Amino acid sequence: MECPVTGIKTRFGNRVSHANNKTRRTWEPNMQSKRFWLPKENRYVRLRLSAQGIKMIDKIGIEAALANLKKRGVQA
Numbered sequence: 001m002e003c004p005v006t007g008i009k010t011r012f013g014n015r016v017s018h019a020n021n022k023t024r025r026t027w028e029p030n031m032q033s034k035r036f037w038l039p040k041e042n043r044y045v046r047l048r049l050s051a052q053g054i055k056m057i058d059k060i061g062i063e064a065a066l067a068n069l070k071k072r073g074v075q076a
Helices: 051-060 062-072
Strands: 011-016 022-027 031-038 043-050
Touching: 031 051, 031 062, 043 051, 051 062
Parallel strands: none
Antiparallel strands: 011 022, 031 043
């Protein structure tokens, strides 16, 4: 999974036991589905974002976030 707004992807590393045994593990991003209202287009758009991406949209606005996605060539 990858967040289209922030670019956060699955990260990999080691699970380390008390005996210092190392096995591979993953950290998945906290992905959420969220509906955003677009007043210009008079419609909702549903995006699958990370929690950090939702916070970023709350800060910069949905119009600016969609403009950034279109500039980068991401389908939203």
